[in-house]
Amino acid sequence: MQFVVNGQPRVADVEEDMPLLWVLRDELGVTGVKFGCGVAQCGACTVHVGGVPVRSCQMRAGDVNGDITTIEGLGTPEHLHHVQEAWIEHQVAQCGYCQSGQIMQAAALLTRTSNPSDAEIDAVMSANLCRCGTYPRIRAAVRSAAQKLRGA
Numbered sequence: 410m411q412f413v414v415n416g417q418p419r420v421a422d423v424e425e426d427m428p429l430l431w432v433l434r435d436e437l438g439v440t441g442v443k444f445g446c447g448v449a450q451c452g453a454c455t456v457h458v459g460g461v462p463v464r465s466c467q468m469r470a471g472d473v474n475g476d477i478t479t480i481e482g483l484g485t486p487e488h489l490h491h492v493q494e495a496w497i498e499h500q501v502a503q504c505g506y507c508q509s510g511q512i513m514q515a516a517a518l519l520t521r522t523s524n525p526s527d528a529e530i531d532a533v534m535s536a537n538l539c540r541c542g543t544y545p546r547i548r549a550a551v552r553s554a555a556q557k558l559r560g561a
Contacts, residue, residue, distance in 0.1 A: 410470055414439060415482025425471025429463075430454045432470045433479065441480035441509045445538070452537030455510035462517040480509035483516055492516045495554035503541035511537050515551045523559055525551065 412419045414437060421436040433439040433456070442465055445453030449464035456465045459475020484490035489497075492515045502508045511534070518525060518533045525533070530551045531544075539547065 412437075412470075412473060413476040415478060416476070421470070423470050425469060427470045428466050429456070429458075429468040429470055429473060429477070430465040433465060433477070439479050439481060443506060443509055445507065445510070450538070451507070452510040452514060453507050455513040455537065457513060457517060460517070460520065462514050478513075480512060483512065490516060491554040491557040492519065492550070495550040495557065498553060499546045499550040501543050501546045501550050503543055507537060507539050511539065511547060515547070515554065518551065519555055519558055522555075524555055527552075 410421055410423055410425070412421065412432070414433065419437050421432050423432050423436055430442060430444060433442050434444070442456055443453040444466065445451035447466050449467040452464065454465040455462050457463070457478040458468065458473055484493050492512050496502065496508065496512060514534060514537045518530070522529060527548060530548050534544070534547055534551065
């Protein structure tokens with residue numbers, strides 16, 4: 410199967426029903442996407458497919474319709490995405506395991522809504538679980554990233 414992952418054409422010899430998570434991690438070596446629960450409830454495996462956040466643990470490889478962006482493709486070490494910068498600025502991560510999914514969810518939110526309210530942030534981000542409970546810092550980082558993206 411052919412995919413475009415983080416802007417690069419990639420080929421994987423996999424069955425159509427293989428979860429995208431395992432295609433990315435095991436077949437293509439893209440390990441920023443994490444396994445959390447396996448049932449699309451925690452959000453650790455969130456990636457963008459065609460610009461839309463999806464739970465890669467439940468998306469079949471054969472159902473991928475669009476380019477795939479993972480945390481590795483969101484920014485570069487030289488030019489971090491505004492959400493990644495805000496995560497560092499607000500010291501969001503504790504254990505860090507959920508953070509790639511959190512960041513991908515936040516980036517998708519800010520692509521759709523340039524000035525989300527706290528209620529909008531909470532509604533979207535509540536779908537991604539953080540066992541460490543860094544939700545106040547997540548909200549502050551999303552607000553900060555939104556402000557940077559608006560150029561304020």
